Amino acid sequence: MSLIKVRDLIYEYIRRDEEGNVEGITTAVDDVNLDIKQGDFVAILGHNGSGKSTLAKHLNAILYPTEGTVWVDGKDTKDETYVWDIRQTAGMVFQNPDNQIIGQVVEEDVGFGPENMGVPTQEIWERVEESLKAVGMYSFRKFSPNKLSGGQKQRVSIAGVIAMHPKCIVLDEPTAMLDPMGRKEVIRAVRALNDVEQITVILITHYMEEVIYADRVYVMDKGKVTLQGTPREVFSEVERLKELRLDVPQVTLLAHELAKEGFPMPKGVLTKQEFREALDRYRTERADKYANYFG
Amino acid sequence: MPIILDKVSHIYGEDTAMAVKALDKISLVIPDGQFIGLIGHTGSGKSTLVQHLNGLMRATSGNIYFNGQDIDDSDFDKKMLRSKVGLVFQYPEHQLFETDVFSDVCFGPKNLGLSKKEIELRAYEALKLVGLEDEYFYQSPFDLSGGQKRRVAIAGVLAMKPEVLILDEPTAGLDPKGRDEILDQILKLKVETGITVLLVSHSMDDVAKYVDRIIVMSRGSILYDDIPKEVFKHYQELETIGLAAPQVTYIMKELRDHGYNVSDAITTIEEAKREIKDYFTKLAVMQRER
Numbered sequence: 347m348s349l350i351k352v353r354d355l356i357y358e359y360i361r362r363d364e365e366g367n368v369e370g371i372t373t374a375v376d377d378v379n380l381d382i383k384q385g386d387f388v389a390i391l392g393h394n395g396s397g398k399s400t401l402a403k404h405l406n407a408i409l410y411p412t413e414g415t416v417w418v419d420g421k422d423t424k425d426e427t428y429v430w431d432i433r434q435t436a437g438m439v440f441q442n443p444d445n446q447i448i449g450q451v452v453e454e455d456v457g458f459g460p461e462n463m464g465v466p467t468q469e470i471w472e473r474v475e476e477s478l479k480a481v482g483m484y485s486f487r488k489f490s491p492n493k494l495s496g497g498q499k500q501r502v503s504i505a506g507v508i509a510m511h512p513k514c515i516v517l518d519e520p521t522a523m524l525d526p527m528g529r530k531e532v533i534r535a536v537r538a539l540n541d542v543e544q545i546t547v548i549l550i551t552h553y554m555e556e557v558i559y560a561d562r563v564y565v566m567d568k569g570k571v572t573l574q575g576t577p578r579e580v581f582s583e584v585e586r587l588k589e590l591r592l593d594v595p596q597v598t599l600l601a602h603e604l605a606k607e608g609f610p611m612p613k614g615v616l617t618k619q620e621f622r623e624a625l626d627r628y629r630t631e632r633a634d635k636y637a638n639y640f641g
Numbered sequence: 642m643p644i645i646l647d648k649v650s651h652i653y654g655e656d657t658a659m660a661v662k663a664l665d666k667i668s669l670v671i672p673d674g675q676f677i678g679l680i681g682h683t684g685s686g687k688s689t690l691v692q693h694l695n696g697l698m699r700a701t702s703g704n705i706y707f708n709g710q711d712i713d714d715s716d717f718d719k720k721m722l723r724s725k726v727g728l729v730f731q732y733p734e735h736q737l738f739e740t741d742v743f744s745d746v747c748f749g750p751k752n753l754g755l756s757k758k759e760i761e762l763r764a765y766e767a768l769k770l771v772g773l774e775d776e777y778f779y780q781s782p783f784d785l786s787g788g789q790k791r792r793v794a795i796a797g798v799l800a801m802k803p804e805v806l807i808l809d810e811p812t813a814g815l816d817p818k819g820r821d822e823i824l825d826q827i828l829k830l831k832v833e834t835g836i837t838v839l840l841v842s843h844s845m846d847d848v849a850k851y852v853d854r855i856i857v858m859s860r861g862s863i864l865y866d867d868i869p870k871e872v873f874k875h876y877q878e879l880e881t882i883g884l885a886a887p888q889v890t891y892i893m894k895e896l897r898d899h900g901y902n903v904s905d906a907i908t909t910i911e912e913a914k915r916e917i918k919d920y921f922t923k924l925a926v927m928q929r930e931r
Contacts, residue, residue: 392816393816393818393819394786394787394788394814394815394816394819395786395787441814495682495683495684495883496683497683519814522813522814523813523814524683524843525681525682525683525843525883525884526843526845526883526884526885527682527880527883527884527885528682528683528883529843552814552815552816552817554817555888588818591816591817591818591819592816592817592818593817593818595888596846596887596888596889596892596910597888597889597892599910600889600892600910600913600914603910603914604914604917604918607914607918609917609921618891618892618895619895621892621895622892622895622896622899622901625896625901625917626899628921629921629924632921632924632925632928633928636925636928636929
């Protein structure tokens with residue numbers, strides 16, 4: 347059974363002018379279908395305004411479908427009695443860590459979620475400890491959050507979500523405001539949660555190199571899923587992605603550029619090792635050819 | 642007009658128990674017409690530094706000279722400084738407030754006490770410089786896309802006719818195409834007007850592609866100040882301070898580590914492509930000679 351099932355989802359909002367008269371209707375999500383299994387690592391790409399954040403907000407009942415249905419762990423998000431269950435099942439992390447941290451001390455902040463759920467005190471402390479360890483922030487538990495770097499704060503936000511024991515975590519551009527090291531730290535923590543804790547991850551990002559480890563990538567445009575597949579399949583479509591205002595990782599782009607110049611580079615190269623191995627093969631092939639010719 | 646910093650330090654909460662040294666004796670020359678990248682991890686002092694350049698913050702010690710004059714002199718015109726050194730903050734679109742794009746861009750020059758005609762001329766020019774089409778001029782800025790809003794906000798600063806433009810992470814949160822568009826536009830602006838640009842960025846790939854000079858900050862000091870190629874040779878040191886080299890630099894390193902005789906000073910896709918092609922051409926020549 348899918349942990350998250352989205353069927354024929356349409357979300358429309360009404361635009362109004364200054365006097366409050368209806369100007370028109372915008373369809374932000376247009377007929378989207380998704381099936382996400384427990385333990386999947388899913389990435390959603392798309393340009394600004396393509397509908398990815400609107401879609402994400404449906405996954406934990408912040409927004410409700412205009413048409414179609416979203417089920418989270420078998421529960422229809424439109425059914426109000428399930429709202430709290432759904433938000434506990436699918437936790438959300440946003441772009442700006444400063445907007446998500448409220449505690450004076452790191453461990454207090456992480457304990458806030460489970461405390462609100464009525465978890466017994468002893469268990470709260472246990473959850474805080476395991477969550478901070480899962481994101482590699484346990485040694486900072488007594489710190490004030492404002493002494494932390496952006497990447498560290500964002501990992502505390504993630505710990506705050508996983509302390510509520512969600513089955514799924516939705517991250518909406520969690521690295522947009524971070525420096526390179528902060529970005530690496532956050533992505534490493536997210537991958538560990540997925541690999542080790544088997545938490546389902548839905549990652550929305552504008553950084554192409556962050557999604558190469560995903561099981562599946564969905565690309566959105568004008569509210570629709572326009573391209574989907576494994577990272578290799580999606581990143582093979584270099585020109586198509588550029589049309590969609592997106593990009594591919596630099597290593598993929600370099601391989602693509604060399605392929606255009608006649609190098610036998612495979613499509614959708616994702617790592618520098620793959621890239622080098624492709625060149626190795628080419629080098630050996632050519633050496634053999636010359637050996638046959640002149641030798 | 643050049644800006645010169647002479648041993649500039651800034652201490653937050655000086656004379657308190659919580660004193661933090663954010664800038665430590667920074668000496669720096671920013672000549673006319675350069676495109677400079679300023680990089681450093683969160684908390685390295687980048688933002689503190691740029692706020693000194695237009696007098697928003699005052700140095701605890703040291704001197705800052707704008708066009709040869711000390712900006713802390715009693716007869717120095719700080720208002721002039723703020724119009725000559727334009728600062729675009731992070732997420733500048735949050736500062737848009739007028740009912741239409743054109744009025745928003747007019748706001749800055751209006752405060753300079755110019756004539757209505759001059760104000761509108763400047764606003765028009767500025768919007769053209771950032772590449773916004775006429776059809777958007779009388780729309781609400783809030784109906785525009787993220788990248789367009791950001792361009793309007795940058796136009797608002799350009800309408801002040803600054804000679805130095807400082808941008809604090811102008812591409813944060815934009816999609817890849819949006820990032821390229823903004824940076825291409827800034828480069829074009831720099832070439833056309835000869836303005837000095839200081840770009841604060843977390844994207845090493847962008848910095849490598851666009852700037853002439855990189856200043857690397859760490860713990861309130863300048864660690865490197867050189868052309869991109871030279872700076873990114875220190876990728877290991879950069880990693881220890883939370884930064885990195887562009888992704889292509891690592892690809893070339895992987896090749897070098899496996900016996901490819903290619904340069905270690907490669908920072909863009911174009912250069913990498915040329916270097917790999919040259920390598921295989923040379924290899925072919927060698928094999929033929931053998």
